[in-house]
Amino acid sequence: MKQKISNAITVTVFFLVIYGLLIANLISPDKAISYSERRELAKAPEFSYEELLDGEWLKGYEKYFLDQFVLRDKFRGLKAFTNYYLFREKDNNGIYVVDGVIYKIEYPLNEKSVLNAAKKLNEVYDKYLTGKRVSCAIIPDKNYFTAEEHGYLALDYDKMLEIMKSNVKNMTYIDLFEHLEIDDYYKTDIHWSQDKIVDIADLILSGFGQDKYASWDTYEEKSLYPFYGSYYGQSALNLKPDTIVYLTNDALEKAVVYDHIDKTYSRVYMEEFFGGVDSYDFFMSGAKSLLTVTNPNAKTDRELIIFRDSFGSSIAPLLLKGYSKVTLVDLRYLRTDILDNYLDFSVDCDVLFLYNTLILNNSYMLK
16 A cells, blocks of 8 residues: 555656646746856747758757756756766866866867968968067966866867967067966956956067056956856856956046947946856957957057957956057957958057967867
């Protein structure tokens, strides 16, 4: 009798869970965005006989159900917790944690991609920059500081630098590897923290022969909390978020940012972007093809062009110390062959190529 009751309870609970989840999924409204994963979620695919016959419609619905499943984040967190702490796996889908800092494995080195990056830089130089003062700097990803010591796979950074140095022509190399450490980066994100890179800004300014340095300025430190970086959602673990600490002063508050593509004006720091899908967009409005920042307090007419990835958004304000204008070009979104439609390269200016190692290892995104 007791066995029958136990079986009945088990079956009842099983069906309650199954049908409960089914009903919950049917009545729950679809979500457009996953803030934890910082991406758009799949929508229900529109029906078509062609996609039904070739299987694409069913694949679309499978992705839609996976993305819109109720308690999805809870199940992701449970899986990550189990992998890390129960099964003692070293990583979960390429994400690992050391001393509260989240990392993502990048391996192996793609030598062809690095060579392609070098060719892209040379292409830009040959087309637009001949005779200008041009420098190149590479930002190490967080794995550089930790992976080998803790037994994780990582890029061959020495080989990457060798390829870049031997193939990039007519550019002065500025070594950032020796001047950065893991504490300069956010714990939950890929990027460096602006308050930790004033010395890096000085190094870049010095490389162009500047007699004005970011460290000479007086800044007010302001902070924004909580900052859930790009690796936070990917880890699916309940870790402590970061704080964005940013540096400002009268010149930076008055600086004007012009978007050449949208033809709009904005500010260096965009508080309204904090708390969105990517709070790092707080710096210079995030991923933008072509921006120019004008320094209202400039005591020079020198200009700087930075060919950059997202790391450039937070260091550009510090480089304004030595320039009247700083222009940021993102070749992930703007083709090389049309740059002169927007920029006057006949103007005397300094030029910096500033890319992190992850971009160089995946350089085919550069147009």
